[in-house]
Amino acid sequence: MANPISKARVAFICQPEYFQWLYESDLDDDFQVRSFRMLYDMQLDDYADLVAYNADVNIFFRGEFIPDGLLSRLRGKSINLSSEPFPNYHKGRLNYTLDSLNRLRSFLGCFSKGFTYIFHYDATSLPVLERLGVHLSGTFYFPIATRVYRPEPAAKKFDLLFTGRSTDHRERLFGRLKHHFNFLHIVHGIFGRDLIPYIHQSRILLNAHVEPEISIEPRVPLYMSCGAFVISEELSMNPYLSPGTHYIQFDSESDLFDKVGYYLNHPEDANRIAAAGLARTREVLSADRCFAALIEGVLGGGFPEPLANVKNEYLERLELCCRYPHQEFEHLLSVFEIA
Secondary structure, eight states, X not given: OOOTTTXXXXXXXXXXXXXXXXTTTTTTXXXXXXXXXXXXXXXXXXXXXXXXXXXXEEEEESGGGSOTTSGGGOOSEEEEEEOXXXXXXXXXXXXXXXXXXXXXXXXXXXXXXXXXXXXXXXGGGHXXXXXXXXXXXXXXXXXXXXXXXXXXXXXOOEEEEEESOOOHHHHHHHHHHHHHSOEEEEOSSOOGGGGHHHHHTEEEXXXXXXXXXXXXXXXXXXXXXXXXXXXXXXXXXXXXXXXXXXXXXXXXXXXXXXXHHHHHHOHHHHHHHHHHHHHHHHHHOBHHHHHHHHHHHHXXXXXXXXXXXXXXXXXXXXXXXXXXXXXXXXXXXXXXXXX
C-alpha cells in the first residue's frame, strides 16, 4: 500500500497477548515496526530498549500504567489507544455499570503522563467523557491484522467458541449452552496466532460483554477476519458492523440458545453471514489501512491534543447510581443528558 510517510519508525508498547493481533506483521511493508512488552509493574529502566529505538511514533495500549517520566525520554509522538469499555450513550440512553466506571477512573490517570494524542476505541463514550470535562483526540476503532487472521479450511471440532474471562453475566448466558453443546471456552493462555486454529475449528463464535452493559469488543472483527460466523450480544452503535448482515445479535439467554440451535442446523445461513462479515472487516478494518491513516495524521499534526479538566462531582453522581441502582437517584444524571 502506498504511503507518503513510508518507513517511519513505529513502536507498539503493550501486552502482546491482548493487543498484538491488532497489527502483527501487517505494517512491515510500510513502516519500520518493533514491539515492546509492557507490564503494569515495569519501571523506567525497563523501557531502555524502547528509548534506544527512537521511534517516530510510539503507540501505547493501557498507557495509564506506564511510569511517570517515560514519555519525556521519547523523541517521537506518543499515542495512547484506550481499549476499555466506559460509560456510553446507546440509542440516546446513558449506559453504565460500576465496572465501566472503575475502568474510566483508571484511564484518567493517563492524562498526567504527557501523551501527544489519546484516542478511545468506541465513539459512543466520547459524549460522556466530554460531559465529564475530558476531551480526547478522537476515536480509533481497533483494526485487525487481516493478513495473519484469515480464513483457512479446517475440520469442525467444536460447536461453540468463546475467548475471554469468565464473569457471572457470561456464565448466565453460557451455562445451558455448555451443557447441551460442544462448547470451548478459552479463558487465558492461548492468544494471537495460536488461537487461529481453534477459531477455524469452531462452527459458531460467541461474543458476550463482561457485564450487562452494551459495548463493542474487538474480538468480533477478529473472529470475522478468520471467516467465522459470529453471534453477539448487542454492540454499541458503530459505522462498521451491522446485526443481521455481518453477525447475528441475541437479546437474552433464551434467544441465544434458540439461535445457536437454528444456525447449527442451517449452516448455509451462517456461511452467508460469515462471508459478509469477512468482506466488511477486510474492507474497513484492515490493520495496514487503519494504522497508516492514524500514523499519517499523527505525524502531520492532524488531531486535537487531549485535555482533561475532570468534573469529579459528575463521576460521584455516576458512582452513586451504580452502587444503588434501585434507588431514585436517576435525576442526578441529568447533567449527562444530550439533545
